[in-house]
Amino acid sequence: xxxxxxxxxxxxxxxxxxxWPSCDGAGVAGLAxxxxxxxxxxxxxxxxxxxxxxxxxxxxxxxxxxxxxxECWGYVCRAIAGTSAPGHHSWGLAVDINALSNPYRFPxxxxxxxxxxxxxxxxxxxxxxNDNEDGQNGKADxxxxxxxxxxxxxxxxxxxxxxELTGPLAESVSASRRKDDPVAVxxxxxxxxxxxxxxxxxxxxxxxxxxxxxxxxxxxxxxxxAYTVTALDGVGRPMTQxxxxxxxxxxxVMELPSGCKLVTLEGKADPNAIPAAALISLNx
Amino acid sequence: xxxxxxxxxxxxxxxxxxxxxxxxxxxxPVVPGISAVDPDRVLDVPPPTWGVEPTxxxxxxxxxxxx
Numbered sequence: 001x002x003x004x005x006x007x008x009x010x011x012x013x014x015x016x017x018x019x020w021p022s023c024d025g026a027g028v029a030g031l032a033x034x035x036x037x038x039x040x041x042x043x044x045x046x047x048x049x050x051x052x053x054x055x056x057x058x059x060x061x062x063x064x065x066x067x068x069x070x071e072c073w074g075y076v077c078r079a080i081a082g083t084s085a086p087g088h089h090s091w092g093l094a095v096d097i098n099a100l101s102n103p104y105r106f107p108x109x110x111x112x113x114x115x116x117x118x119x120x121x122x123x124x125x126x127x128x129x130n131d132n133e134d135g136q137n138g139k140a141d142x143x144x145x146x147x148x149x150x151x152x153x154x155x156x157x158x159x160x161x162x163x164e165l166t167g168p169l170a171e172s173v174s175a176s177r178r179k180d181d182p183v184a185v186x187x188x189x190x191x192x193x194x195x196x197x198x199x200x201x202x203x204x205x206x207x208x209x210x211x212x213x214x215x216x217x218x219x220x221x222x223x224x225x226a227y228t229v230t231a232l233d234g235v236g237r238p239m240t241q242x243x244x245x246x247x248x249x250x251x252x253v254m255e256l257p258s259g260c261k262l263v264t265l266e267g268k269a270d271p272n273a274i275p276a277a278a279l280i281s282l283n284x
Numbered sequence: 285x286x287x288x289x290x291x292x293x294x295x296x297x298x299x300x301x302x303x304x305x306x307x308x309x310x311x312x313p314v315v316p317g318i319s320a321v322d323p324d325r326v327l328d329v330p331p332p333t334w335g336v337e338p339t340x341x342x343x344x345x346x347x348x349x350x351x
Contacts, residue, residue: 001289001290001291001292002289004289007340007341007344007345007347007348008344008347008348009348010345010348010349012349013348030320031321032309032310032318032319032320032321033318033319033320033321033322033327034317034318035317035318035319036317037316037317042319042328043328044321044327047308047309047310048306050309050318051309051312051315051318054309054315054316054317054318055315057317058317069328070328072328073328073329073330074327075327076329076330080338080342080345080346081338081342082338083338083342083346085342085345085346085349086345086349087342088341088342088345096330099330104339118288121288121289122288122289122290124289126341128339128341131339131340131341138339138340138343139339141339141340141341144339144341146341154306155304155305155306156295156298156299157295158304158306159295159298159299159302159304160290160294160295160298160299162298162302162304162314162315163297163298163301163302164298166314166315215288253288255288
């Protein structure tokens with residue numbers, strides 16, 4: 001599995017050749033321009049990554065989020081601003097999407113639907129919007145998606161995307177052709193001591209005739225909230241359980257296991273903290 | 285994001301089912317929308333004033349590159 005949080009290795013150390021100043025990594029392999037099928041907006045990327053980026057941009061646009069001209073960038077042979085270190089874009093492995101509405105800022109500001117980072121995460125791209133969401137070390141870079149794997153990983157993720165986004169599986173799930181998938185807010189009522197218990201019907205995969213995949217997102221604002229999220233099957237047996245200690249103004253995501261029917265949320269919010277949770281479904 | 289990412293088995297199945305091996309993607313009818321860079325057309329790049337400070341990823345990359 002590609003480590004999306006692996007900042008300890010540069011793209012050169014992952015086998016992509018040299019970045020700035022020679023930019024030979026992308027120069028030798030070549031660049032390609034990938035255009036959104038709806039918007040026609042293009043970004044340039046490393047040729048070996050082009051199919052994967054094309055599949056992801058197509059899935060993103062076909063589900064209703066369009067790239068906007070003049071706000072999307074890929075390959076740039078530059079140093080990091082104010083330094084002599086190669087920029088991430090100098091390998092052609094990163095794209096910035098709709099920069100004006102997804103600026104480099106704290107608090108995080110984005111118009112990306114929740115599914116967008118999850119879609120790109122699945123195929124090995126880290127999302128800059130997950131960086132510094134607590135504001136303690138800078139700002140979130142919501143426009144930025146960056147491939148975190150090796151060239152061999154790029155091929156494997158391309159195969160996965162071909163299989164899931166364009167093959168027979170995609171036609172049965174029709175994930176890439178949907179504009180809107182349902183989001184349900186999960187009500188959370190705090191007790192006087194800040195504790196809460198809640199439950200939501202949450203089908204995911206298995207024999208569900210409606211829902212292919214589903215995620216629970218939990219958040220906290222005005223303070224920290226601790227959650228325990230438990231996925232149950234059709235007879236109430238726990239399938240998986242995760243604990244999240246969510247800082248102020250942060251979110252966490254959990255994909256529900258196939259066959260899930262019910263989810264419970266329990267936890268405790270700090271004084272003055274306000275928790276929030278939602279169920280996101282990807283329908284068949 | 286570990287719960288979003290595919291398992292090794294899912295990836296292996298996709299590789300086996302698609303038989304995907306990298307080839308030049310320009311003009312691929314299976315994955316349309318990929319073209320060569322037009323030398324006469326300037327690529328969209330961030331404005332020079334963009335990114336006046338290193339992001340957290342930039343800082344980590346600088347640290348990684350220095351090792």
